[in-house]
Amino acid sequence: MTVTSPRKTEAEARAAVAAMEPIMAIEGRQMSDRDKNLLADLIRGVITVEDVAAVIVCEEGYDID
Template sequence: MSAPRKTEAEARAAVAQMVPIMAIEGRQMSDRDKDLLVDLIRGVITIDDFAAIITREAGYELD
């Protein structure tokens, strides 16, 4: 049985909880990365999709 999907609001709340922790560490996440993470948490995209998207956006070509 697969885990239930989160709503967009639940996923955004989870991402929002990460922001202060990242700030303490001196890091930040772009709005685009937050949106991708929300999609990943919701099950809209897979981890493979996520990896391919960020790899392409970083300028690397995939076969």
């Protein structure tokens, strides 16, 4: 995992994720707690898009190197 210095605080990132929830609800979608955490970490800059992709791929049962 590549860690960079945070771009946003934890509170700012969580607020951004929370702001998406009503929009997603209108579209009939929900975000799991795991996805909320991943998105908040991505917004904060503590993980990369590649890290998120690796988590998702591994959870689906694929092995990537």
